[in-house]
Amino acid sequence: MEGRPAVDDAALGRAALAVLDANWTGTSTVPAPGIYPHQWSLDSAFVAIGLARRDTARAGQELLSLFTGQWRTGMVPHIVFHHSDGYFPGPSMWRSEEVPDAPRGALTSGLTQPPLHAYAAWWIWRHAADRELAARFVRRAWPSLVAQHAYLRSRDAGGHGLAAIAHPWESGMDDSPAWDAPLANLPAGRCGTGYHDRYFWLAVQCRDHGYAPSYFREEHPFAVEDPMFNGIWLLSCDAMARLASEVVGADPEPFQEAAARIRGALLDRLWNGAFYARDLRADRLVPVCTIGGFGPMLDPEMPHHVIAALTALLESTKFMGAAGYPVPSCEIRAPEFDRAQYWRGPSWISTNWLLSQAAAVHGLDRLRELLVASTLRLVRQGGFRECFDPFDGTGHGCRDFSWSAALTLDLLG
Numbered sequence: 174m175e176g177r178p179a180v181d182d183a184a185l186g187r188a189a190l191a192v193l194d195a196n197w198t199g200t201s202t203v204p205a206p207g208i209y210p211h212q213w214s215l216d217s218a219f220v221a222i223g224l225a226r227r228d229t230a231r232a233g234q235e236l237l238s239l240f241t242g243q244w245r246t247g248m249v250p251h252i253v254f255h256h257s258d259g260y261f262p263g264p265s266m267w268r269s270e271e272v273p274d275a276p277r278g279a280l281t282s283g284l285t286q287p288p289l290h291a292y293a294a295w296w297i298w299r300h301a302a303d304r305e306l307a308a309r310f311v312r313r314a315w316p317s318l319v320a321q322h323a324y325l326r327s328r329d330a331g332g333h334g335l336a337a338i339a340h341p342w343e344s345g346m347d348d349s350p351a352w353d354a355p356l357a358n359l360p361a362g363r364c365g366t367g368y369h370d371r372y373f374w375l376a377v378q379c380r381d382h383g384y385a386p387s388y389f390r391e392e393h394p395f396a397v398e399d400p401m402f403n404g405i406w407l408l409s410c411d412a413m414a415r416l417a418s419e420v421v422g423a424d425p426e427p428f429q430e431a432a433a434r435i436r437g438a439l440l441d442r443l444w445n446g447a448f449y450a451r452d453l454r455a456d457r458l459v460p461v462c463t464i465g466g467f468g469p470m471l472d473p474e475m476p477h478h479v480i481a482a483l484t485a486l487l488e489s490t491k492f493m494g495a496a497g498y499p500v501p502s503c504e505i506r507a508p509e510f511d512r513a514q515y516w517r518g519p520s521w522i523s524t525n526w527l528l529s530q531a532a533a534v535h536g537l538d539r540l541r542e543l544l545v546a547s548t549l550r551l552v553r554q555g556g557f558r559e560c561f562d563p564f565d566g567t568g569h570g571c572r573d574f575s576w577s578a579a580l581t582l583d584l585l586g
C-alpha cells in the first residue's frame with residue numbers, strides 16, 4: 174500500500190485481528206472492551222464485512238448471533254445485551270422482556286440501527302473463500318433479513334417510502350448536528366435541557382408506547398428521514414435482490430422495487446443540492462451538511478449529476494479538502510463543527526469505508542485511493558481508535574475499537 178514495505182501491512186493486519194480476537198465473546202464481537210460490553214447491530218455488520226475474507230464462519234456467526242435478538246416484528250435491535258450491567262441505558266431501562274414481540278431468552282434494546290446486514294451478508298457471499306459455507310450461511314440468514322426489510326417499511330412515518338428514525342441512536346451517528354433541530358423542538362418542560370437528557374426521555378417514550386411502529390409513525394415527537402440510514406437501506410435492498418437470485422432462488426423483484434422506491438424518495442424528499450435530513454415533525458430539511466448526506470452515494474444508480482455534486486462537496490474545503498485526515502463527520506465550516514466531539518466533527522473509519530465503497534461503485538478511482546490511503550494512515554498512526562481528529566489525526570474515544578480494526582482488515586485486502 175502506497176509504497177510502504179509489505180511488513181507494515183502484515184503487522185497492521187495482525188494487530189487488527191488481535192483486537193477482533195480479544196473482543197470476541199465466543200458468539201459475537203463487542204465494539205470495544207469496557208465501554209461497549211454487549212453486541213451492537215451496526216458494529217456487527219462492519220465486523221462481519223471485515224472478517225469476510227479471513228474467516229467466513231465467524232463472519233456469518235457474528236450476524237446470526239445478532240439475529241437471536243430479532244423481534245417478531247422483524248426489528249433487529251441496536252443492542253443485544255450479554256448481561257445486565259456495564260452500559261447505560263441497560264436492560265432495566267429497555268425492559269424488552271415485557272414486550273410480547275421481543276424474543277424470550279435475549280435482552281435487547283427496543284430501537285434499531287442502519288440496516289447494513291444484507292449488504293454484509295452479500296459481502297460474505299462475494300468474498301468468502303469457501304463458497305459452500307457462505308451459501309449455507311446466506312440461506313440461514315435469509316428469513317431474518319427478509320423480516321428486517323419488511324419491518325423497515327412499517328417505519329415509513331412520512332408515507333413516501335423512507336424509513337424514519339425515532340431516536341438519534343437509530344442513526345448510528347448519535348451526536349450528529351443533524352439531530353440538533355429536532356431535539357430542540359421537543360417539549361422542553363418534559364424532557365430536560367441537555368441533549369443526553371433528551372435522548373433518555375425519547376427512549377423512555379418509545380418504551381412506554383411498547384416500541385410500536387404505529388406510535389413511531391404517528392405520535393412520537395422525534396421522526397427524521399436520514400439520508401445515511403436510507404442510503405444504507407437502499408444498498409441492502411440491492412444486496413437482497415442479488416442474494417435472492419444468486420443464492421436463495423427467490424424473486425429479486427420486490428427488492429429491486431424497494432430500492433427504486435427509496436432512490437426516488439431520497440431525491441424527492443432529501444435532495445436540495447446536497448442530501449439533508451428531514452425533520453418530519455417540523456416538515457423541513459435540517460440545513461447542516463454532515464457525513465450522513467453522503468449515504469445515498471452508495472447507490473450505483475444515483476443520477477450522474479447528483480454523484481458529481483456530492484463528489485465536489487466531498488472534495489471541497491467543507492469536507493476532505495481542508496482535513497489532513499478525512500472525512501470529517503460534519504462540514505468543517507458549520508458553526509456546529511467540533512473537531513473532537515464524537516459525531517460532530519471527527520473522522521470515523523466506518524464512514525470512510527462506506528465512502529470508499531461509494532467511490533468504487535461510481536468508478537471514482539482517485540477518490541477511492543485517497544480514502545483508503547488516508548484511512549490506513551489514521552490507524553497506522555493512532556491505532557484502532559473509535560474516531561479521529563480530522564486535522565491532526567489524534568485518536569478519540571475508546572481504543573481497540575472493533576469496527577476500526579475490522580474495516581482496516583478489509584482495506585488491507
Ligand code: 2M8
Nearest residue numbers: 204209213215216251342345346347
Ligand atoms: C455509538 O452509539 C452508542 C449508542 O448506541 C453510544 O453512543 O453509546 C455510535 O457510534 C454507534 O454508531 C455505535 O454502534 C455504538 C457502539 O460502537 O456507539
